[in-house]
Amino acid sequence: MQAKDLGTRGVLSPIEEENPIVLIQKKLQSLEESGELQRHQQRLQQKTKAAVERPKPVEGLTKTEKVRVFYYDPTFVVQEDIKDHLGQVIHKKGTKINPLETVSLSEDLLFIDGDDLGQKLWAFDRIQKAAASNQKSVISHQKNNKVRLILVKGEPLALSEEWGAPVYFDQGGVLVKKLGIRHIPALVRQASSEEGLERIKEVKNDTSSTQRPSRGDCPPKGSLLRIEEGGV
Known part of the structure; x- marks a missing residue:
């Protein structure tokens, strides 16, 4: 052409x-x-x-009227073979992995409404007690400090300045949605060995399905997160 x-x-x-x-x-x-x-x-x-x-408040949460305790199972299924830098397969596709069996939760997570004076006082008291038992300062950002404060509403920077310690905010409600928290205040910690042997009241996994296993079906002790809503 x-x-x-x-x-x-x-x-x-x-x-x-x-x-x-x-x-x-x-x-x-x-x-x-x-x-x-x-x-x-x-x-x-x-x-x-x-x-x-003042970040956008997390929507869909209400103040607790009664204490509710349930458990979260972080176990997930590997979707494809995971290999190291040498090409060796570390985890095969279909393998179930629970991060808590390898790495422990170093801090308890305390979720509160930063605009609620009652919840703030309750949280400060919990942190004081945790710090006293850990023989640390009242509030500290050290890794082995037992409580990390996370707001779902309020002003984290102002509260951090008031208390002289880091205060976090659950942006977009990522954590509360992942853990299945519906009411605040809520305390999240790794289940103790004794609790791991008890019958699980409610287990929430990544697909948000609810299972009620028998005593013999309980996951390995310490591999769950214990979530307690209420207590103020």
Whole structure:
């Protein structure tokens, strides 16, 4: 196939549209001269600061009316062979793995509403008792400190400054959804050896299915997370 120059027919007009980059530069210069650009930047800074100081509350949670205890099983099934850097298979597809059988939960997780004074006082008391039993400072971010405070509502930075210790926030409710927490306050800790031998009241796995195994079907001791809602 060959192309031929058939010449020019009709009237040709030059491109009169302004270069879009130049147009944007002029627009920004105009906004800067009028002060609108600075005002816009200030609004963005204020909005970002407000979101950091008071994140969006986790939805769907209510205050506990009675104590509820259940257990979470973190066991998951390997979807494909996992290999090391040498190509050796570490875990075959279909293998069930429970992270708690290898790595223990170093801290208890305490979920509270940071706007509820009663829950804050209760949480502070729990942390004091945990610190006393651990012979550490009242609140510390050390790895072996027994309680990590996580807000589902409120101002984590302000509370952290007030207590002089790290305070976390469950952004988007990722943790409470994963663990099946519906009411707060809630305390999450690794089940003790004795509890691992007891009949499990409720076991929640990654698919959120509920199982009620017999005594002999209980997972290995210490391989569950014990979740207690309430107690204030």
